[in-house]
Each structure stands twice: as structure tokens, then as C-alpha cells.
Amino acid sequence: MLEARFLTKIYGGEGGMPSHRAVNGFHLSIHPGEWVGVMGPSGSGKTSLLRILGTLDLPTSGELWFQGRELTTLSSEERAQFRRRHLGFIFQDFRLLEALTLRENTWLPLVLSREDPAVMQERSDTMAAALGLDKGWHRYPRHASGGEKQRAAAIRAMIHRPDLVLADEPTGNLDSKASRALLSALETLRQQANSAILMVTHDPVAASRCDRVLFIRDGALMTEVRHGGKRQDFLRRLLTVVSAMGGEHLDLEGMGLS
Amino acid sequence: MTWKEWAFHNVRHHWRELTAYLFSCTWAVTLCFLCLQVLFHPDLSSDIHQTFFMTTLFLLVVFTAGFIALSHRRFYSERKEEWELLRALGMGASNFTRILLWENGFLAGISILAGIAGGVLLTPLFDVGVSFVLFLPKTLSTHLSWKAVVWTAGMFGLLFAGATWRVRRRLVRDRPSSKGFFRIQIPEGVGVVVSLVCVGGLGWWMYADTWAEWTLMLHLPFFVLFAVFGGYGLLRYVGAWMMKQSFLLRMPSLWLLLPRLRHDLPQDARLLTLVASMITAAVGMGSVCFLLWGEADRLELQQNPWTVQVVGATGKAPEQEVERVLANEGLSVRQKVSLPMLLAKAEGIDYTLISSNDFNRLLRLRGYAPIPVRSGEGVHVFRYGKGAKEEKKGSVPIKPERWKLHVGAGTWDLDVVQRSNVRVFNRHPRTEWLLVMAESDFQQAWERFEKERRWIYGWKVSPWKKSAGAVKELDNRWQKEGLLADTPVQGRAMIRQTSTSMMFISLFLSILFFLASATLLTFRLRQGVIREPERWRLLGEWGVTGEQCWRIARWEVRLLFMLPWLLTGVYVLLIHRFLDLLVPVETVTTVMFAFVIQTGMWWLIYRYLWGKLVWWMEERLEEEGEMVG
Numbered sequence: 001m002l003e004a005r006f007l008t009k010i011y012g013g014e015g016g017m018p019s020h021r022a023v024n025g026f027h028l029s030i031h032p033g034e035w036v037g038v039m040g041p042s043g044s045g046k047t048s049l050l051r052i053l054g055t056l057d058l059p060t061s062g063e064l065w066f067q068g069r070e071l072t073t074l075s076s077e078e079r080a081q082f083r084r085r086h087l088g089f090i091f092q093d094f095r096l097l098e099a100l101t102l103r104e105n106t107w108l109p110l111v112l113s114r115e116d117p118a119v120m121q122e123r124s125d126t127m128a129a130a131l132g133l134d135k136g137w138h139r140y141p142r143h144a145s146g147g148e149k150q151r152a153a154a155i156r157a158m159i160h161r162p163d164l165v166l167a168d169e170p171t172g173n174l175d176s177k178a179s180r181a182l183l184s185a186l187e188t189l190r191q192q193a194n195s196a197i198l199m200v201t202h203d204p205v206a207a208s209r210c211d212r213v214l215f216i217r218d219g220a221l222m223t224e225v226r227h228g229g230k231r232q233d234f235l236r237r238l239l240t241v242v243s244a245m246g247g248e249h250l251d252l253e254g255m256g257l258s
Numbered sequence: 259m260t261w262k263e264w265a266f267h268n269v270r271h272h273w274r275e276l277t278a279y280l281f282s283c284t285w286a287v288t289l290c291f292l293c294l295q296v297l298f299h300p301d302l303s304s305d306i307h308q309t310f311f312m313t314t315l316f317l318l319v320v321f322t323a324g325f326i327a328l329s330h331r332r333f334y335s336e337r338k339e340e341w342e343l344l345r346a347l348g349m350g351a352s353n354f355t356r357i358l359l360w361e362n363g364f365l366a367g368i369s370i371l372a373g374i375a376g377g378v379l380l381t382p383l384f385d386v387g388v389s390f391v392l393f394l395p396k397t398l399s400t401h402l403s404w405k406a407v408v409w410t411a412g413m414f415g416l417l418f419a420g421a422t423w424r425v426r427r428r429l430v431r432d433r434p435s436s437k438g439f440f441r442i443q444i445p446e447g448v449g450v451v452v453s454l455v456c457v458g459g460l461g462w463w464m465y466a467d468t469w470a471e472w473t474l475m476l477h478l479p480f481f482v483l484f485a486v487f488g489g490y491g492l493l494r495y496v497g498a499w500m501m502k503q504s505f506l507l508r509m510p511s512l513w514l515l516l517p518r519l520r521h522d523l524p525q526d527a528r529l530l531t532l533v534a535s536m537i538t539a540a541v542g543m544g545s546v547c548f549l550l551w552g553e554a555d556r557l558e559l560q561q562n563p564w565t566v567q568v569v570g571a572t573g574k575a576p577e578q579e580v581e582r583v584l585a586n587e588g589l590s591v592r593q594k595v596s597l598p599m600l601l602a603k604a605e606g607i608d609y610t611l612i613s614s615n616d617f618n619r620l621l622r623l624r625g626y627a628p629i630p631v632r633s634g635e636g637v638h639v640f641r642y643g644k645g646a647k648e649e650k651k652g653s654v655p656i657k658p659e660r661w662k663l664h665v666g667a668g669t670w671d672l673d674v675v676q677r678s679n680v681r682v683f684n685r686h687p688r689t690e691w692l693l694v695m696a697e698s699d700f701q702q703a704w705e706r707f708e709k710e711r712r713w714i715y716g717w718k719v720s721p722w723k724k725s726a727g728a729v730k731e732l733d734n735r736w737q738k739e740g741l742l743a744d745t746p747v748q749g750r751a752m753i754r755q756t757s758t759s760m761m762f763i764s765l766f767l768s769i770l771f772f773l774a775s776a777t778l779l780t781f782r783l784r785q786g787v788i789r790e791p792e793r794w795r796l797l798g799e800w801g802v803t804g805e806q807c808w809r810i811a812r813w814e815v816r817l818l819f820m821l822p823w824l825l826t827g828v829y830v831l832l833i834h835r836f837l838d839l840l841v842p843v844e845t846v847t848t849v850m851f852a853f854v855i856q857t858g859m860w861w862l863i864y865r866y867l868w869g870k871l872v873w874w875m876e877e878r879l880e881e882e883g884e885m886v887g
Contacts, residue, residue, distance in 0.1 A: 054346065056345070056346055076430070077350050077351055077430075080345065080348050080349060080350035080351075081348060081350055082348070083346065083347065083348035084347065084348020084349070084350070085348070087348070089346045089347065091343075095339065095342075095343045097340055097343070098271060099267045099268045099270070099271030099272070100259075100264070100267055104259055104264075104267070107259050108344075108347055109347055109348070111259055111261070111264065112344075112347060112348055112349055112353055117259065117260070120259070156347075
């Protein structure tokens with residue numbers, strides 16, 4: 001469905017300024033319904049990669065194909081239309097519009113596509129009920145908890161049944177309970193919409209929900225770990241890679257993995 | 259949810275930022291509507307009045323266009339996270355246009371409707387004011403013009419549409435433009451040099467002898483641009499230097515404030531310059547008006563020392579006629595002169611030759627010292643207004659110049675050794691350029707050029723302000739012959755009329771400028787507050803107390819108000835200098851008075867906005883608390 005070839009992104013380098021290679025010849029392919037995790041230390045180029053895959057930024061070189069279309073050659077307007085139809089976004093800081101309630105925020109992709117208001121309401125209410133969000137549904141973001149806001153953001157990302165959801169550290173601002181709720185919600189929504197998810201995360205437990213996890217360093221793919229088998233085994237393998245990459249001492253007992 | 263509902267939600271959500279802005283726009287609409295009402299008034303068709311209100315309207319529209327464009331840009335650029343999100347969700351150009359049109363449609367609709375409604379309510383009062391300041395024989399009848407309504411709505415509709423278009427262009431642009439001041443990043447060292455050159459240039463301009471006021475007027479915008487630009491560079495440079503100083507490292511509040519200023523000021527530079535320009539315009543207009551109003555009589559008497567003046571008479575006939583008319587009007591003659599003159603030409607300019615004895619007699623009457631003139635030499639008296647600076651100096655010796663005068667069919671050579679612009683006659687084409695000759699030379703010329711002999715008469719009467727009737731009668735009788743010169747009576751009325759109208763309009767404009775300044779600063783402060791809790795949390799993590807945070811915030815706001823005020827102080831020096839050259843009376847008291855009043859008003863705005871800021875901040879912190887909880 002989505003295929004990236006030799007993606008490179010270089011920042012700076014103009015007018016004698018030092019340049020920085022954030023993404024370095026990256027290859028990637030994502031299939032429908034797949035959940036892919038991206039892990040790596042801070043500054044490894046995860047967010048830059050996500051922005052390029054989401055067509056928010058253009059690569060310095062390389063190709064990005066989606067269902068047979070080269071995305072880097074599209075105009076700004078065409079890329080906007082592409083995002084509207086095929087992509088959903090979840091951000092670490094929620095990015096909900098303060099002027100709208102949680103419920104109204106989830107309608108945004110459908111408003112942009114000029115969907116029937118009855119469809120918007122029905123679809124968002126069904127998804128909210130599935131995620132247990134019906135209580136704080138009519139609150140404004142400033143009055144909602146972090147967990148509620150992130151679940152609303154997840155609904156917004158999925159409401160138009162996109163082919164691919166890009167999530168940038170979605171559990172970064174949540175406590176463990178809210179994180180678990182969000183990841184379960186993502187799983188539910190993924191099954192309902194058959195959307196692929198690409199999730200950047202620092203949390204190995206969150207990453208263990210994925211079908212495979214890509215580890216990147218200095219903008220390049222270092223290794224890839226596939227699920228295949230029990231979730232605990234998968235998590236153990238992820239932790240091994242994290243440790244090998246210089247990760248901090250991990251409390252395996254606390255995670256119930258000892 | 260429809261687009262209209264979404265736009266309405268947005269306007270409602272941002273109503274606090276928008277209230278002041280809407281208020282300013284509404285006031286601008288009201289002013290434009292009132293001006294148009296007068297312009298379209300059937301009883302007021304005089305060209306002078308039409309021109310005056312057209313000029314006011316033009317200034318108003320130009321200013322409002324700038325204000326609306328800047329406010330829009332600021333308002334929308336502060337919502338950049340929102341636009342970034344919508345862009346990520348796939349919002350394209352047409353969708354941006356749609357939401358902006360709806361939002362601005364609401365804003366424009368509210369402003370235009372409320373502004374016109376306010377204008378309709380104020381029309382009777384405005385008509386009374388206009389009738390009074392324009393010395394109309396009877397008060398203008400209240401007349402509501404549909405044309406004025408349509409023009410106001412159309413003009414402001416276009417202004418809002420233009421501003422919307424500009425914002426849309428920015429929003430749909432692929433990459434945001436540089437945030438640097440005027441999109442150029444100038445090294446700090448260059449900024450310092452530019453600033454010092456500008457400050458030096460200011461000093462030179464103000465105190466050099468050779469400059470002309472128009473040169474300053476032409477260069478002022480460039481000067482301001484560079485001075486401000488360089489000034490911020492200088493501030494950044496000084497800031498960078500101060501950050502390294504040990505004494506500052508012992509003052510954590512100030513040490514934390516400086517980097518923040520270095521970061522924010524270049525971004526705020528344009529806003530602060532606009533605010534400074536607006537409050538300066540208010541000071542400048544106030545000063546000019548009060549000056550003209552207060553000094554109208556003195557100015558007129560300086561330029562027209564004679565209540566009635568007759569120039570170029572070939573005989574004694576006018577003398578008895580003028581005195582008869584003055585007696586009929588009950589005016590007593592306090593002073594009277596009659597002196598001979600000769601008509602001459604030099605380099606295409608008409609000159610009047612008079613003798614040094616007569617000229618010195620006139621100088622003594624005005625309280626000036628006499629000028630000795632030797633045979634073969636002359637004094638060039640040029641017209642008033644060429645340079646008030648010389649008026650103050652009176653007469654200055656110059657390097658002798660040989661002039662060849664054409665007097666009738668003959669010629670006369672004269673060495674001009676002195677220049678003077680002391681006003682001894684009224685404004686009249688024949689007395690704009692005088693040449694004073696030695697008494698003996700004049701006698702010779704008088705004998706030689708019989709056909710060029712003429713007479714000048716002047717009368718000072720008491721009370722001079724009541725001589726309008728006599729002057730009018732004489733004017734009617736002799737207008738065709740071009741004998742009667744201007745008199746102070748008419749000029750005084752004209753100056754008063756102009757300055758009163760300007761005072762009237764500048765009062766409205768000043769209110770608008772203040773509202774607009776307050777609006778722009780409100781935007782700036784309110785948007786700053788949104789980022790504050792995050793910053794304070796960070797500072798708190800480093801060990802900065804809440805009290806220190808408030809102190810830093812207070813200093814930031816103070817500086818935000820002080821910088822335009824200081825810039826206005828510099829402008830005030832220029833205004834004073836400019837007026838000093840333009841008007842031959844003392845201007846410093848008037849200008850300082852206007853500045854002090856302005857300072858008081860500025861301080862009130864600061865107190866009000868600081869109070870609001872504290873309130874917003876506490877509210878925001880409470881929200882943060884709720885969010886964290």
C-alpha cells in the first residue's frame with residue numbers, strides 16, 4: 001500500500017549553515033491493516049520520517065509511493081486532498097481545536113470531506129461508545145482529561161476510515177492506564193476500519209502491540225523485529241534491542257517479564 | 259456541523275481577543291460613515307469642505323486598511339498550531355478560503371452593522387460639530403444618506419476581503435516565510451552600526467544649519483525604519499553581552515528576562531513600530547492643532563503687519579478713499595506709512611526697489627535694528643516662508659553678488675551684500691521680493707526712471723480684528739486693479755477654521771489610534787499568556803519562584819509599553835524641531851504638553867491591560883491545573 005524508497009531528508013545547509021541529515025536512505029513498505037511501530041533514540045529521525053510519510057514534509061530525495069501514485073511529485077493542494085482521503089493523524093499533544101467540543105473535533109475530517117452531518121454524528125457516537133468516551137463527550141478540550149482527549153484524537157484519526165493512521169508517540173502524555181485504554185481503542189478501530197497504523201513510540205510495551213517494529217538510528221533503519229508468537233516474547237525481544245541500542249536499565253520485573 | 263457553525267464556534271471561542279479589535283473596527287466604520295455623511299450632505303457642497311473631508315476619509319481608510327491587515331495577520335498567525343493541524347488533516351486552499359470567509363464575514367458583518375448604527379446615532383451630534391467648526395451660517399440638518407451606507411459597507415467589505423485574501427495566501431503557502439524582521443536576518447554587529455549611524459544622523463539633522471524640513475519629511479520613513487531595525491539589533495547585541503556579565507548572573511529574574519526579550523523583540527518589532535507611529539500621530543496632530551489655534555493671531559500679524567495695505571498706486575488717490583472707509587466703520591488709525599517704490603526685474607523675477615531710509619523706518623516700527631546700506635550696495639529681502647530659521651536670524655551678510663536690474667527700459671547695477679527675511683509688508687506678489695538701496699542711489703533711480711515710480715501705503719487700525727467690513731468694501735472696489743493686499747483678518751479666520759477642523763477630526767482619529775494600539779497590544783499579551791503556563795512550569799522546575807515569574811512577566815509587559823513610548827519620545831523631538839522650523843513661535847511647550855497627556859493615557863492603558871493579563875494568566879493556570887488533575 002505505502003512504499004518508501006531511498007528517502008533522505010537534509011535540513012539546513014543553506015547560506016553556509018550546517019546541514020543535518022535527519023532521514024538517511026530509508027526503505028519501508030506498509031500493507032493494509034498492518035500495525036507497524038517505529039522506535040529509536042531521541043533525534044534519530046522518527047518524527048521527520050513520520051512527517052514525510054504523512055506528506056507534511058517533502059523528502060530531499062527518494063520516492064514515496066501510495067497505491068501506485070508517487071506522492072512527492074504531487075502539488076501542495078493534491079497532497080492535502082490525499083491526506084484528507086487516505087491518512088489519519090494522532091499527535092502526542094492531542095492537537096484538538098479548543099473552540100470545538102471533543103465530539104465536534106472528531107467530525108473534522110468528515111466536515112472537510114463535506115460528509116452528511118447525520119453520518120458524522122452517528123459514526124462518531126458509535127466509536128465513542130466503543131471507547132467508553134460517552135461521558136465527557138460534550139466537553140471542551142480544556143475541561144477534558146488527557147486520556148479523554150487522546151481517545152477523541154484517535155476517533156478523529158479513524159472516523160473517515162483512512163488507509164493509514166500515523167501516530168506520533170500517542171501514549172507519550174498519558175499514564176499507563178490511559179495508555180492501555182488508548183492502545184485497545186486503536187486496536188478496536190483498526191479492526192473496524194481495516195486501517196494500517198504506523199506508530200512512533202518510546203514505550204516498548206506500546207510497541208509490543210504492533211505486528212513489527214522498526215528500529216532507527218541516525219535516520220537509517222537499524223533492525224526490524226517481527227511479532228510472530230507470544231506478546232511477552234515479542235516484548236522481550238524488543239527490550240533486548242532497546243538495551244543493545246543503549247537504552248536505560250529496564251525494570252523487567254515491573255513489567256511482569258522476569 | 260456546517261462550515262458556518264464551525265466559523266461561529268471559532269469566533270465565539272476567540273471573542274476575548276476579538277472584542278478590542280471589533281471595537282476599533284466599529285469605531286473606524288463609524289468615523290468613515292460620518293465623513294461620508296458630510297460628503298454626501300446636500301447642504302454642504304463647498305469644494306474646500308469636500309476636499310477636507312475627502313482627505314480625512316482617505317487618511318482614515320489608509321490607516322484602517324493597515325490596521326485591519328496587521329491585526330488579521332497577527333490574529334491568524336497566533337493560531338498557527340490550529341492551521342498546522344488542519345493542514346495535516348487534509349485541509350486544502352478552498353477549505354481554508356471557506357472557513358476564513360465565514361469567520362471574516364461574521365467579523366465584517368458585526369463591525370459594519372454596529373459601526374453604521376453608531377454612525378446613525380452620532381450623526382446629529384456630528385452635524386452640530388461640523389457646522390460649528392466650519393463656521394457655517396446655520397447648523398446642518400440631519401440627513402441620512404443611503405449612498406453613505408452603501409459606500410461604507412462596500413469599502414469595509416473590500417478591506418475585510420483584502421485582509422482575508424492576504425491571510426489565505428499565507429495559510430495555503432507550502433512553507434511559512436521567515437520570521438525575521440522584514441524577512442531578513444541581519445547580523446547583530448551590522449544592526450549596531452546601522453543604529454549608531456541613525457542616531458548620529460538624527461543629531462546631525464536636528465542641529466545642522468543646512469537642512470530643509472522637506473528633506474526630513476522625505477527621509478523620515480527610511481530613518482525610522484533603520485533606526486528601529488538597528489535599534490533592535492543593538493538591543494540584541496547588548497543583551498548578548500549582558501548575559502555574560504557576572505553581576506547579571508547574580509540576578510536570576512533579569513537574567514531570565516533578557517533571553518526572552520532577545521527572542522521576542524525582533525518578532526514584535528513591526529507591531530511596536532506601528533503602535534509608536536500611531537501614538538506619535540496623535541501627539542503630532544494634537545500639537546499642530548493647538549499651536550495653530552493658539553498662535554493664529556500672532557502668525558497672521560507677523561506675516562501681515564498692516565491692517566490695510568495698498569501697493570503699486572501711481573498717485574495719492576487711494577489714501578483719502580481708504581481713510582474715509584475706515585472712518586465710516588468707526589476704526590481709528592494708529593499708524594500709517596506711505597513710501598515711494600520703483601518697479602524692477604532681475605532674472606525674470608519682479609522686484610520692488612525701496613530706499614534704505616524707508617526700510618529702516620519700517621524695521622524700527624517692527625522693533626528690529628536698522629541695517630546700514632552704502633552706496634552701490636543693496637539688501638535682498640526675500641519672501642516669508644522660505645525658511646523660518648532665517649526669519650529668526652533676521653538679516654545675514656552674504657558674499658557680495660553683482661545684480662543687473664532692469665528698471666523700465668534701462669538697467670542698474672547693484673552689489674547685494676546682505677539677505678533678510680524680516681517681514682515689513684503684507685503678503686502680496688509685489689512685496690514678496692524687495693531690494694533695499696542706499697538713499698542716494700534710490701534718489702538717482704527715482705529721478706531717472708519716471709515711468710516706474712509707484713507708492714506703497716499701509717494702515718494699522720484699532721481694533722484690527724473688526725476691520726473685516728472695511729477691508730471687504732475696499733477689496734470689492736479695487737480687486738480688479740490688484741491694489742489691495744491681503745489683510746490679517748482673513749488669514750486669521752482661515753487659520754482658525756483649518757485648525758479647528760483638524761482638532762475636531764484629530765480628536766476622533768486619536769481615539770481610533772488609541773483603540774487600535776490597545777487592540778494590537780491586547781492580541782500580543784493574550785497570545786503570550788497561552789504559552790506562559792508551560793514556560794512557568796519549566797522555570798519552576800529550575801527553582802524559580804512564582805513571585806519571580808510574576809516579576810519577569812511584569813517587566814516584559816512594561817517593556818512592551820515603554821519601547822513605543824520611548825520611540826514616540828524620539829519622534830516628539832523631531833515633531834518639535836519640524837514645527838519649530840515651520841512656525842515662528844515657541845513650540846516646545848505645546849508639544850511637551852501633548853506628549854505628557856499622551857503619557858498619562860498610555861499609562862492608563864498599561865494599568866488596564868496589566869490587570870487583564872493577570873486575570874487571564876490566573877484563569878489559564880487554573881485550566882492547566884484542571885488539565886493536570
